Amino acid sequence: MPKAKAICINSVEGGAKRGAQVVSLSKEDVLLKITRFYTQQLQFSEEAKVFLEKRELIIKELVSQFKMGYSTGELNSFLKEDELILGISKEIGLLDSKGTEYFKNHLVIPIYDDEKRVIDLEGLNLETGQKKRLINKDKQIYVFDSIIKEIQTTRDDLKKTVKEKYDLKHIEKKSGKLGITVKVADPKQSRFILDTINLFSEKQRRGLCEQVANMFGQCEADVETELFCLMELIESGKMGLSGDVTEVVITEKEKQAAIIFLSAEKLFDNLLNDLDQLGYIGEEVNKQLGYIAMTSRKTQNPLSLIIMSTSAAGKSTLQKTMFDCCPPEERKHFTRLTPQSLYYLGDESIKHKFLSIEEEEGSNEAGYALKILLSAKSINISTTGSDPNTGERRTNELKTEGPVSVIVSTTKSDVEPELASRALIVTIDESKEQTLKIMGSQRESRTLEGRRQQKKKEEIKKKHHTIQRLLRSDLSIINNLSDSITFPDDRLKYRRGHEQYLNLIDAVAFFRQYQKEIKNETEFGDYIEIDQDDISIAEKLFKTVLQWYGEDLKPTSKHLLTDIQAYCTKNKVHVFSRKQLRDTFKWEQTSLHRHLRVLSDLDYIRLKIGQNGVKHLYELLIE
Structure with a gap:
């Protein structure tokens, strides 16, 4: 790129002033100056921070490694005293004749040549997700895509290192404190560090940094990065005590079998066949609703299920079957919940989990907290207690994050209205025909073939654990067919019923994700689109639920x-x-x-x- 004519300027960092030294300034120098300005703007833009945090991208990392910045539209004001730089900015297209910025409301990243000079700028629009270049406008391969991929790969490697290196023995989460007892071992030297610290304390964190850095020969900055990653993993529920969850290993054979199942055209027929073999006979709609509700725990708007029937009708069979199909690390079973119990589960301990409650009567005491958790997706409570160091009274805040999917059974003919409006309600078939089917299945289980089938049940459960683990929870679900959806509107309770119906459509599409094209938008990341089959399946299932919203007679x-x-x-x-x-x-x-x-x-x-x-x-x- 040719040099621009000499202009009056103190330095690349400063502005041109009358009487200043004359230096030679190129377009590359101007682009470098603008890059530094945009980098400063990124630190103070709340809009950009929200956009990046949503994608788990760290501003400090983006600035230090890639010199990323953000355009707030204030470049014209910044350069108003540098008339010649302002002129070059307009010449290369950074500003138009009215002073409007080419990259306004864009994340901006510099493009370098082999000599480390800034030769172009690339922008990403926060609203539309579209990318564009300043100089080479016809360029179709963008650095934003490779940068995000590089960061994700680096972060994945870091998480793997942290999980292998730090062995958690105890975790204590309180307001303003994240206490851990951690063992860090060096197998090469048969040495280890065992320490108890508060990760939120800079002083205690620095002390552990020094010990780990000395033992492994690392620089303290790298160890501090590992500790911040450890903190993030604990808070997100992705890392617990060393004995809590065994690392799940999926073999290639198990993976391929699960993908074949999820990709099959007769996905729901195969699902019903598996659930039959698990001993759940008949009630096809209930089986599909139960499985979809359990699967929806991985979405942003999970479904919950209330099973109503008389005693000994078989409601526990539906509940247990769905619980058995859910991976052990993603489910919790409760026989009773006390009034405060949900608040003490911890920030992330039940997030996107499948909760099974034995009887609705067992959750009565915690009914208020459960209803808020289902609708607001988080609950928090303030409690008072004594400070262990000073003895003074202080207020502590306890918080439990959702969302969650809940399945609960009851023998009551009427469910508490507030809870009922937040869940799908199904009833058990109490007909004579269903009784004969169940009794036939019970007799068959005593035969030789029945004993063989019992062994096969464990294989089916394990297969569905793999199926559930392979479903991608990071996919967004887009419904471009929402205008074609119809729903009754003559009752007030249909408002919440309509939302449940839309969530059911989303959950069906989520379960069918291996039969869809994975698309990508910078704003949303990877996503799938709802098709007519999703709507038809959800409509068929929801018809049995709709009567609970629209009819007085159940x-x-x-x-x-x-x-x-x-x-x-x-x-x-x-x-x-x-x-x-x-x-x-x-x-x-x-x-x-x-x-x-x-x-x-x-x-x-x-x-x-x-x-x-x-x-x-x-x-x-x-x-």
Whole structure:
């Protein structure tokens, strides 16, 4: 690039002033000056910080390694006293005739030649994700892509090193403190360091840095980078105690089998077949909803499931089957939750996890916290306690991060409305036909073939653990067909129902990601698009759930009403007793009593005669 004519300027860093020394200034010098200005602007731009943090990119790293900057649109003001530099900036296209910046609201990175001179600038628009060059505008290969890939590779290598090098023995998370007991061993010298420190304390961190650096012959800056990475891994829940989670190793054979399963055209048919072999017979819609809800824990808007049925109907089978299909490191089972228990689980301990709660009654005490966790995706509480060092009272904040997917069962006919509105509700098939299927399966499990099948169950569970691990949680889900989706709108509760429906469509698309093209946008990263098949599958599944949003009469109560109408029509009567219904339709007394009360409250029937010691008679009030 030819040299520009000599201009008046103190230095490349300073501005031109009258009477200053005349020096030769090139376009490369101007580009270097602008690069330094943009680098300074990046430090103070909240918009750029949010954009980079969302992608786990560290500003300090980008500036030191790649001289990245940001254009806020203030370049014209910065150069207003440097008329000749201002002229060169306009000449090369950095500014137009009105002073508007070419890279306004762009991240900017310099392009160097073999002599380390800045010969071009490349910008990335934060809003559109589009990239462009200043000088070589026709260039189609951009350095932004290679830089991000290089940073991610370096960070992955660093995380691997930290996980291998630092052996955590104890973790204590409190407000303002991240206490750890850590063992750092050097196998070559048979030496190790065992120390307890607060990672949030600069003084204690520096002390550990010195010890590790001396033992491994590293510089302290590199060790400090490792400790910051360790802190990040602990806070994100990706690294725990050495005995917490065994490193999962997926063989190439297991990986290929899982990919074939996920890529199959008959994905949902194969899923139903696997769940049948696990011993969950019938109820195809419930099985698919349960599995999709469990899978959705890896998305940004997970689904939760409430299973309603009478005692011994089989709700625990659905719950256990879905729990068994989830990888052990991504699931937690609770038989009971106390009022404060969810707050003490830790910042990241249940984030994107699948929570199984034995009975809805077991979560009653923690009901408020659970509802907030499902809707707000995080909960926090302030508690008071004594400072262990000074003895003074102080306030501590406890926080638990979501989102989570929850599956809970209940024998109640009515679920607490606030909890019910945050989950999909399904009922267990209590028909005679389903009972015969279950009993047949139970008898078959005692046969020789049944014993062989029991061994195969463990292989199926392990296969689904691999399937779940291979699903990419970093994919964004884009629905460009949302305008074609229809939903009832005549009830207020449909507002939340519609959101659940859209989340179900997203979850189906997420499960089918291996059947889709992975696209990329700088703003969103990798993403997949929802297609018509996703919507059709979700619509079919959601029809069984929709009645819980739009109808006062729930499925089991509606089934009883149908039986009553059939009995009255056949016998040409309008009055009936509980015993007649039990004898004719084999209803359990407890379930029958509960649903008769529901029908009475909704004026489908009325109690005509009934008190202690007197036969109860009911009258059907509708045809």
